[in-house]
Each structure stands twice: as C-alpha cells, then as structure tokens.
Amino acid sequence: MIRLRSVARSVAVMLETIDLTRRFGPVTAVDKVSISVRSGELTGFVGGNGAGKTTTMRMVMGVLGIHGGRVTWQGRDVTAADRRRFGYMPEERGLYPKQGVLDQLVYLGQLAGMSAVAARRSAAGLLDRFGLADRARDKVEKLSLGNQQRVQIIGAVLADPVAMVLDEPFSGLDPTAVDAMADLLREHTRRGVPVLFSSHQLDLVDRLCDRLVIMARGRVVAAGTVDELRAGFPPRHRLVVAGDAGWTRDVRGVHVVDVDGGTALVEAEDGDPGADGQVAASLQALLREAVRRDTVLEFGPVVPPLSELYREVAA
Amino acid sequence: MTGSTGGAWLLVARREVMVRVTDRSFLVGTLVTIAIIAGLIAVQAVFASRTETYTVAVPPAATAMAETVRDRATGIDEDVVVELLAVTGDAAGRAAVADESADAMLHQEGGTWVLTTKSQPEEALQAVVTGIVRDATVQANAAAAGVSVADLQRGSELRPELLEGDAQRAQLVTIVGFAFGFLFYMASILFGVALANSVLEEKQSRVVEIIASSIPVRHLLAGKVVGNTVLAVVQLALYVAVGLVGLAFTEFSGLVTGISGPVVWFVAFFLAGFVALACLWAVAGSLASRSEDLQSTTTPLTMLIMVVFFGGLLLEGTARTVGSFVPPLSAVLMPIRLLEHAAAWYEVVLALVLLLACAALTVLVGERIYRRSLLQSGGRVTLRQAWRAED
Incomplete structure (x- = not known):
C-alpha cells in the first residue's frame, strides 16, 4: 500500500530545484542541490546548522540570487507570479512589530494578490482558529513569541497558497500549537498543495512527513520516503533470551552489533537483507540456536529511529 | 484575486x-x-497692532491744545490714543503724573509748551504731541502774520525714494x-x-x-x-x-x-x-x-x-x-x-x-x-x- 501510494504520487512533482547552487564569497553554501516536492506531500527538510537549508529555501522563493541551476514549478522555470502564490515563512520571522495583527495580515494578503475584503475574512477566520481572535487589534510586538509565530503561519497560508515553503515552522510552538499547525498543513496537502518545511525536530519530521531530504555541508545526502531511507540500511533484529546472550557472537553468518545481558542486536552478515517482513536464512539459524539453548523472550526487527538514520547519513 | x-x-x-x-x-x-x-x-500681529492709551493731565489753560492733540493723535500714529484728565492747575497736574493717575501733563510755561512725564519720556506720545503743537503754533503764528500756512510750507515736502525696493x-x-x-x-x-x-x-x-x-x-x-x-x-x-x-x-x-x-x-x-x-x-x-x-x-x-x-x-x-x-x-x-x-x-x-x-x-x-x-x-x-x- 505504502509503496503504491508513493509511486502514484511520484508523477506529480510540482516544485523542483535542479542543481541549485549558491556561493557566498569563497564558500559554496548550496552545491548542486536537486530536490523535488510533490503534490499533496509534506516534504521535510533536515540538516544541521549551516547545511544550506535556509539558503536553498530563499533561492526557491526568489529572495536570494541563484548562482547555478534552476527552480521549476510544474515543470517550467518558476516566475515571480508563481512565487507570489507560494506561502512563505522565512527563518527569521518577518512581521512589522508596530503594526496591528489583523491590519498586517490583510496587507500581506493584498501583496499576495487578494482583495482587502477576502484577506480580512481569511485572516479573521484563521486568527479565530488559532485562538487569537481577541488579539486582532494588538500590535505584533505585544504578542508572545509563540503567538507571533502563529500570526506568521497565518500570513503564510492566508492567501490559499499553491505551494508552501516554510523555514522552521514548528520551532517555538507548544505541543498543542504543533498539532494545530500539523493539522493546518495536512488540510493544505489534502487539496494537493506541495509543502516543503525545514525542521530540527526529527521525531516530528518522522511523524508528519511523506518524504524527507537530508542536507549536509551544502549537498543533499539522502532523499526519499522514510521507508526508502530505512531500506538503505541493513535491517537489524533484536533477540532477547532469559539467560546471557554472549554466545550469539559465535553464530556464523550473523554480525552482532551489541550484546547487553540477555539482549543482542544483530545484522545478517551475508548481505541478504530479505524481503519485507522476511528474515534472512542466517537469522533463522540464529533463532533456531536460541530456542535450542535458552528461553526466547523476544525476536523481531528493529526500526531505527530517524535520528539514527540522520546521524549515519549526515556524519 | x-x-x-x-x-x-x-x-x-x-x-x-x-x-x-x-x-x-x-x-x-x-x-x-x-x-x-x-x-x-x-x-x-499682536505686537504690531498694540495701541497704547495715554492719559494726559490738562490744566485749564491748555485745554484747547490738548483737545486738538486728543482728536488728531490717532490719525498721526494709529498706535497712540490720548485721553484727557482735567486738572485744576500745574501743581495738581504734576501730582497726577507723580501718582501715575496720568501718564503726562501738557501745559505752557513761559510761552513754551511742556510735556511732563514721571521718569522717562513717552516717545510715541512725545512725537505725536510735538507735531501737533508745532502745526498748531505755526498756524496761529501765520494767522497773526497774515500769511497762510500753505504758502509757508510750499516746496517743503520731502518725497521718499527707495533704491532697493x-x-x-x-x-x-x-x-x-x-x-x-x-x-x-x-x-x-x-x-x-x-x-x-x-x-x-x-x-x-x-x-x-x-x-x-x-x-x-x-x-x-x-x-x-x-x-x-x-x-x-x-x-x-x-x-x-x-x-x-x-x-x-x-x-x-x-x-x-x-x-x-x-x-x-x-x-x-x-x-x-x-x-x-x-x-x-x-x-x-x-x-x-x-x-x-x-x-x-x-x-x-x-x-x-x-x-x-x-x-x-x-x-x-x-x-x-x-x-x-x-x-x-x-x-x-x-x-x-x-x-x-x-x-x-x-x-x-x-x-x-x-x-x-x-x-x-x-x-x-x-x-x-x-x-x-x-x-x-x-x-x-x-x-x-x-x-x-x-x-
């Protein structure tokens, strides 16, 4: 099912960068970066500080000059008019501190091409939804940082964008707001909007994203669905027995990653990862040996958390 | 949109x-x-149009001249208004000036007109009074001599001309x-x-x-x-x-x-x-x-x-x-x-x-x-x- 879905969607690449490059003086901050964001998918953009995520996003939005490569929208070079319909949330938040919340949102909506009336209606509805209806007349600087963040998000989705580029949209939000934000993004992906967002919160990316792109030192080091990324790693199994599991080190065809008391973490050594849900022959042999020697409490595949995959590829 | x-x-x-x-x-x-x-x-505007009202003490002998002054003063200087205070004589007039119930006294001493003020001359008033007294005196003298003032003054006008606007x-x-x-x-x-x-x-x-x-x-x-x-x-x-x-x-x-x-x-x-x-x-x-x-x-x-x-x-x-x-x-x-x-x-x-x-x-x-x-x-x-x- 999962595979089918991702195949079906892979035809609808909406927003794409092709060999995108940007230098700052002698430093190449973004080096031939190619990523694709598909219709109706949440694509997580992950990487350490200085990996080039923000620079890439700024080039996608046209606020930073491109030194090489291109950005395409629906298969052709992106235009200013296209970008005007993108929702954008910059890394360093951008709002007028001394202007009222609602007035400011209406202004941003108008800049994105909405009529004043439509912008006001949309902004008021979203403020209500984020519990900020009673703050509509306040100046932005009087709001807490979390609430300013909510206003920023509203600014990005106000004009029913055709695509979204969000730089760290979840940072600074409490868990309730994270859920509200995730719901909001899902609503937009449901109507086919491609969303690219960067985040340092890997568990969140794991939970929300259909796909992810990992950048390190200006390059893309991994990209795909989370399952595809995991598939690139040898599957690991955990065996738990009642006694000591030290004997597993002597079983042929199995590489023992770690033993701790009765728990052993192992990989099949013969390079045969087995098909989905199927266990390699050498692992079957290991299990038979365990049953013969001891009481088996647990045997099963270990799904590595995203943070572990990330550490592996970004290292 | x-x-x-x-x-x-x-x-x-x-x-x-x-x-x-x-x-x-x-x-x-x-x-x-x-x-x-x-x-x-x-x-x-207030400074420019500020008018000053002067109270002038007048002994009986000076009444005619003082009334001329009162009637013509504002026509000569629009900022000067003269009011008259009748006094019984020169001594009463000096007393009025001294206690500031009058700003000045107009009287004649030995054939000369005198404008008495307390401690400093009232320049605007003095200028107006000087002109009026001179005109009145010249007119009286001319009449006594049997000539008209106009004849005496013929050719004496001075027309101002400004080189720089x-x-x-x-x-x-x-x-x-x-x-x-x-x-x-x-x-x-x-x-x-x-x-x-x-x-x-x-x-x-x-x-x-x-x-x-x-x-x-x-x-x-x-x-x-x-x-x-x-x-x-x-x-x-x-x-x-x-x-x-x-x-x-x-x-x-x-x-x-x-x-x-x-x-x-x-x-x-x-x-x-x-x-x-x-x-x-x-x-x-x-x-x-x-x-x-x-x-x-x-x-x-x-x-x-x-x-x-x-x-x-x-x-x-x-x-x-x-x-x-x-x-x-x-x-x-x-x-x-x-x-x-x-x-x-x-x-x-x-x-x-x-x-x-x-x-x-x-x-x-x-x-x-x-x-x-x-x-x-x-x-x-x-x-x-x-x-x-x-x-």
Missing part, C-alpha cells in the same frame, strides 16, 4: 501613509508645528526665504529619517523577505517613496496654507498675493527635491543592518541637507545664481530668487528640469543599490559592495 503585481506599489504607499497618519507622535508633531506657526504669526517687502522676503529653507530642511530630515527607519525596520524584522517573495522590490521602494512624498507634501501644504492665511491678518497682508506665486513654485521644487533625496534615504536605510548603523549611513545625507539649508541663507552674488540651478540646492535657492524677483521664468523652468533630472537619476541609482543591499543581512553594507553585488 489578481495575478498581476501592477498595483503593488500603491498598496505599499497606502500602508506607509496609513501607518504614519495613525501614529500619535506624527499627528501630535504636525499639530504642534501648526500651532507654533499660527502662534508666531499671532504674536507678531520696499524695506517691508525686503523684510518679508528674508523671512519667507528663511521659511522655505527651514521647511525643506525640516521635512527632508523628518521624513527622510522616517523613511530610512521604515526600510531598516523591514530589513531588520525580515518582513522584507515575505514582501520580496510576493512583489518586486522595485515596487516596494516606489511605494515607500511615493507614500512618504505624499505625506511630506501634504504636511508642507498645510503649513504653508496656515502661514499664508495667518499672514493675511498681519501688517504684511498686502503682500500675501505677491508671494503666493513663488510659494506655489516652492511647493513644486520641494516635491522634486524631496523625491531626489527620498531614494537616497531609502538606500541609507537598506545599507544598515541595525539602527546603530543608521547613524553612519545617513550622515552624508544629513550633511547634504545642511548644505542646502545654509546655502539658501548664505550664498551671495554669482554663487547664489549658480547655486539656484544646482540640484538639490536649487530646491530652496530658486524659489527664494523668484521671491526676490531675481529670476526669469525660463531660469525657474530650467532649474526645475535639472532638479527633476537629478531626481530621476537618484531613483535609478537608488533602486539598484536598494535592491542589492536590502536582502543582505549581517552588518553594514558598503555602497561599493551593494553596487557590485549580484542580485
């Missing part, structure tokens, strides 16, 4: 205006300035010329600094990233310049209107129509001069990254505006004529020369065309630097960096 960004500058301009006119300090500042202008003119008008020209320079200086600094600040605010708060992803940066600059120019010109027009209306209530009222023409030209020059500088103020804002940087990026502009202000006041002779064509100095100097009737119409038009050309040039250059420095954060951007930077 519209797909075009055609009217984006209008949206930006409207926001600039709305934010300023709803800003309390801007409104208060404007109202206070209007109050100061109106106040200065009112004070001027009317002193009152010259005084007004100086005042209005100073006002031109000062208004240009004030408005340029006030609106210029506000413009630079609002550019910096957008840059610093990074809201410019969102704006730049929606509309061309050129529109953002155009909107900001137009918005601030509209504000500056409307405010100036308000000040000028209050000034002209106020002037109509002073002794200069007869000259208001004479200076209205140059004032209208001044507004036109102000408009062109302001636009010429506005783009540079926006550039100054875009070169800064923090408000601390603004001090150094705006200094050259502040100096330039000082030069315009003092140039308008201090330049003389040929330098003044040349300066009245050099933008942005011409924004102040040419209207002043016009006020002095020292410039022909084609000179005015030429200066305005040069100023407009300068404005067009700064818009082009400013737009390029603004566009390239606006999205660069992290420290002050130098002009050279901004000019050479890639988009």
Whole structure:
C-alpha cells in the first residue's frame, strides 16, 4: 500500500530545484542541490546548522540570487507570479512589530494578490482558529513569541497558497500549537498543495512527513520516503533470551552489533537483507540456536529511529 | 484575486501613509508645528497692532491744545490714543503724573509748551504731541502774520525714494526665504529619517523577505517613496496654507498675493527635491543592518541637507545664481530668487528640469543599490559592495 501510494504520487512533482547552487564569497553554501516536492506531500527538510537549508529555501522563493541551476514549478522555470502564490515563512520571522495583527495580515494578503475584503475574512477566520481572535487589534510586538509565530503561519497560508515553503515552522510552538499547525498543513496537502518545511525536530519530521531530504555541508545526502531511507540500511533484529546472550557472537553468518545481558542486536552478515517482513536464512539459524539453548523472550526487527538514520547519513 | 503585481506599489504607499497618519507622535508633531506657526504669526500681529492709551493731565489753560492733540493723535500714529484728565492747575497736574493717575501733563510755561512725564519720556506720545503743537503754533503764528500756512510750507515736502525696493517687502522676503529653507530642511530630515527607519525596520524584522517573495522590490521602494512624498507634501501644504492665511491678518497682508506665486513654485521644487533625496534615504536605510548603523549611513545625507539649508541663507552674488540651478540646492535657492524677483521664468523652468533630472537619476541609482543591499543581512553594507553585488 505504502509503496503504491508513493509511486502514484511520484508523477506529480510540482516544485523542483535542479542543481541549485549558491556561493557566498569563497564558500559554496548550496552545491548542486536537486530536490523535488510533490503534490499533496509534506516534504521535510533536515540538516544541521549551516547545511544550506535556509539558503536553498530563499533561492526557491526568489529572495536570494541563484548562482547555478534552476527552480521549476510544474515543470517550467518558476516566475515571480508563481512565487507570489507560494506561502512563505522565512527563518527569521518577518512581521512589522508596530503594526496591528489583523491590519498586517490583510496587507500581506493584498501583496499576495487578494482583495482587502477576502484577506480580512481569511485572516479573521484563521486568527479565530488559532485562538487569537481577541488579539486582532494588538500590535505584533505585544504578542508572545509563540503567538507571533502563529500570526506568521497565518500570513503564510492566508492567501490559499499553491505551494508552501516554510523555514522552521514548528520551532517555538507548544505541543498543542504543533498539532494545530500539523493539522493546518495536512488540510493544505489534502487539496494537493506541495509543502516543503525545514525542521530540527526529527521525531516530528518522522511523524508528519511523506518524504524527507537530508542536507549536509551544502549537498543533499539522502532523499526519499522514510521507508526508502530505512531500506538503505541493513535491517537489524533484536533477540532477547532469559539467560546471557554472549554466545550469539559465535553464530556464523550473523554480525552482532551489541550484546547487553540477555539482549543482542544483530545484522545478517551475508548481505541478504530479505524481503519485507522476511528474515534472512542466517537469522533463522540464529533463532533456531536460541530456542535450542535458552528461553526466547523476544525476536523481531528493529526500526531505527530517524535520528539514527540522520546521524549515519549526515556524519 | 489578481495575478498581476501592477498595483503593488500603491498598496505599499497606502500602508506607509496609513501607518504614519495613525501614529500619535506624527499627528501630535504636525499639530504642534501648526500651532507654533499660527502662534508666531499671532504674536507678531499682536505686537504690531498694540495701541497704547495715554492719559494726559490738562490744566485749564491748555485745554484747547490738548483737545486738538486728543482728536488728531490717532490719525498721526494709529498706535497712540490720548485721553484727557482735567486738572485744576500745574501743581495738581504734576501730582497726577507723580501718582501715575496720568501718564503726562501738557501745559505752557513761559510761552513754551511742556510735556511732563514721571521718569522717562513717552516717545510715541512725545512725537505725536510735538507735531501737533508745532502745526498748531505755526498756524496761529501765520494767522497773526497774515500769511497762510500753505504758502509757508510750499516746496517743503520731502518725497521718499527707495533704491532697493520696499524695506517691508525686503523684510518679508528674508523671512519667507528663511521659511522655505527651514521647511525643506525640516521635512527632508523628518521624513527622510522616517523613511530610512521604515526600510531598516523591514530589513531588520525580515518582513522584507515575505514582501520580496510576493512583489518586486522595485515596487516596494516606489511605494515607500511615493507614500512618504505624499505625506511630506501634504504636511508642507498645510503649513504653508496656515502661514499664508495667518499672514493675511498681519501688517504684511498686502503682500500675501505677491508671494503666493513663488510659494506655489516652492511647493513644486520641494516635491522634486524631496523625491531626489527620498531614494537616497531609502538606500541609507537598506545599507544598515541595525539602527546603530543608521547613524553612519545617513550622515552624508544629513550633511547634504545642511548644505542646502545654509546655502539658501548664505550664498551671495554669482554663487547664489549658480547655486539656484544646482540640484538639490536649487530646491530652496530658486524659489527664494523668484521671491526676490531675481529670476526669469525660463531660469525657474530650467532649474526645475535639472532638479527633476537629478531626481530621476537618484531613483535609478537608488533602486539598484536598494535592491542589492536590502536582502543582505549581517552588518553594514558598503555602497561599493551593494553596487557590485549580484542580485
């Protein structure tokens, strides 16, 4: 099912960068970066500080000059008019501190091409939804940082964008707001909007994203669905027995990653990862040996958390 | 929804205006300035038309002369009104002056008219009384000698002729010329600094990233310049209107129509001069990254505006004529020369065309630097960096 879905969607690449490059003086901050964001998918953009995520996003939005490569929208070079319909949330938040919340949102909506009336209606509805209806007349600087963040998000989705580029949209939000934000993004992906967002919160990316792109030192080091990324790693199994599991080190065809008391973490050594849900022959042999020697409490595949995959590829 | 960004500058301009006119300090500042202008003119008018009423003690012997003085005083000096206080004799009169129930006593001593005051001469009263007493005496003497006063006075009139125009008008020209320079200086600094600040605010708060992803940066600059120019010109027009209306209530009222023409030209020059500088103020804002940087990026502009202000006041002779064509100095100097009737119409038009050309040039250059420095954060951007930077 999962595979089918991702195949079906892979035809609808909406927003794409092709060999995108940007230098700052002698430093190449973004080096031939190619990523694709598909219709109706949440694509997580992950990487350490200085990996080039923000620079890439700024080039996608046209606020930073491109030194090489291109950005395409629906298969052709992106235009200013296209970008005007993108929702954008910059890394360093951008709002007028001394202007009222609602007035400011209406202004941003108008800049994105909405009529004043439509912008006001949309902004008021979203403020209500984020519990900020009673703050509509306040100046932005009087709001807490979390609430300013909510206003920023509203600014990005106000004009029913055709695509979204969000730089760290979840940072600074409490868990309730994270859920509200995730719901909001899902609503937009449901109507086919491609969303690219960067985040340092890997568990969140794991939970929300259909796909992810990992950048390190200006390059893309991994990209795909989370399952595809995991598939690139040898599957690991955990065996738990009642006694000591030290004997597993002597079983042929199995590489023992770690033993701790009765728990052993192992990989099949013969390079045969087995098909989905199927266990390699050498692992079957290991299990038979365990049953013969001891009481088996647990045997099963270990799904590595995203943070572990990330550490592996970004290292 | 519209797909075009055609009217984006209008949206930006409207926001600039709305934010300023709803800003309390801007409104208060404007109202206070209007109050100061109106106040200065009112004070001027009150001082100029202040009439002094003098009470003059009159012993019976001087009654006829004193009544002549009372009846004719205001006709000679409109600021002098004389009231009479009848006293029984010279001694009673001196007593009245001494206890200040009268300002002066008019009486005759040994065939000479005497105006007695307490400790200092009342100059305005003395001048009026001197003239009236002399006329009355001459008339009486002439009648006694059997000749008419007109015969005696024939050929004695003195007609004043001024080589350098009317002193009152010259005084007004100086005042209005100073006002031109000062208004240009004030408005340029006030609106210029506000413009630079609002550019910096957008840059610093990074809201410019969102704006730049929606509309061309050129529109953002155009909107900001137009918005601030509209504000500056409307405010100036308000000040000028209050000034002209106020002037109509002073002794200069007869000259208001004479200076209205140059004032209208001044507004036109102000408009062109302001636009010429506005783009540079926006550039100054875009070169800064923090408000601390603004001090150094705006200094050259502040100096330039000082030069315009003092140039308008201090330049003389040929330098003044040349300066009245050099933008942005011409924004102040040419209207002043016009006020002095020292410039022909084609000179005015030429200066305005040069100023407009300068404005067009700064818009082009400013737009390029603004566009390239606006999205660069992290420290002050130098002009050279901004000019050479890639988009």
